[in-house]
Amino acid sequence: MRGKLITLEGIDGSGKSTVAEKLKKNPEIKAFNPIFTREPTRGTLTGNAVEKAIQSDTDQLAELFLFTADHAEHLAKLIKPALENGKIVISDRYSDSRYAYQGITLKTHLENPLEWVKDLHRSWTIVPDLTFLFDIRPEISIERCGKRGEQSKFEKLEFLRGVREIFLKLAADDPERFIVIDASHSPEYVEKEVVKKIQEFLSRN
Ligand SMILES: Nc1ncnc2c1ncn2[C@@H]1O[C@H](COP(=O)(O)OP(=O)(O)OP(=O)(O)O)[C@@H](O)[C@H]1O
Numbered sequence: 126m127r128g129k130l131i132t133l134e135g136i137d138g139s140g141k142s143t144v145a146e147k148l149k150k151n152p153e154i155k156a157f158n159p160i161f162t163r164e165p166t167r168g169t170l171t172g173n174a175v176e177k178a179i180q181s182d183t184d185q186l187a188e189l190f191l192f193t194a195d196h197a198e199h200l201a202k203l204i205k206p207a208l209e210n211g212k213i214v215i216s217d218r219y220s221d222s223r224y225a226y227q228g229i230t231l232k233t234h235l236e237n238p239l240e241w242v243k244d245l246h247r248s249w250t251i252v253p254d255l256t257f258l259f260d261i262r263p264e265i266s267i268e269r270c271g272k273r274g275e276q277s278k279f280e281k282l283e284f285l286r287g288v289r290e291i292f293l294k295l296a297a298d299d300p301e302r303f304i305v306i307d308a309s310h311s312p313e314y315v316e317k318e319v320v321k322k323i324q325e326f327l328s329r330n
């Protein structure tokens with residue numbers, strides 16, 4: 126039986142990685158023996174290229190192709206084999222981040238970047254079975270990222286406003302797949318919500 130792909134999405138600082146780490150230790154989630162992964166991937170040729178690109182003044186179109194190449198490698202080497210083996214895969218960021226972030230960064234290059242990036246993926250990507258959108262106001266995101274000490278070029282208020290808007294549109298357009306979580310709550314509250322929804326989803330499918 127094919128496995129299930131669950132993804133965590135949201136703007137910088139929305140708490141995805143914090144909850145992902147909690148899920149890894151959560152006994153109710155460990156019982157499903159899931160594989161945890163992320164995009165951009167880490168420690169791979171494509172993931173390393175992405176990491177360098179986002180830390181420099183890379184052309185936005187080049188950056189999109191690097192993120193997309195990393196996605197292709199992620200699918201081929203981890204996601205597809207895991208799903209074919211019936212595994213549950215939980216990814217901290219995935220294609221919806223590309224639609225939301227590059228849907229904004231490519232506004233200078235393309236007329237309708239969101240649709241163009243979605244079309245670029247349509248014929249070969251794997252659509253997640255369930256996606257959690259960690260939704261917070263960009264002001265909170267910036268505040269949290271500030272406390273975290275690192276500042277990526279994407280962590281800018283107006284930019285994140287646009288990214289959040291696309292995430293919410295993606296969720297509104299696909300209510301069967303998306304669960305929007307109010308990520309302004311405590312990490313414990315968010316973890317509990319996510320665990321409950323994953324259990325409900327896996328018991329139905
Ligand atoms: N629910 C929360 N309430 C308050 N602070 C939080 C919460 N979740 C995470 N944080 C803090 O906010 C910062 C960002 O959290 P985290 O790295 O989990 O976010 P993220 O969504 O993975 O961000 P990015 O996508 O930029 O990696 C961290 O310093 C973390 O400790």
Ligand SMILES: Cc1cn([C@H]2C[C@H](O)[C@@H](COP(=O)(O)O)O2)c(=O)[nH]c1=O
Nearest residue numbers: 137164165192218219222223226277279
């Ligand atoms: C997958 C993906 C990510 N991004 C952006 C989002 C973040 O600002 C950075 C790095 O992600 P991390 O979770 O902080 O490690 O990259 C993007 O622009 N496009 C994508 O496809």
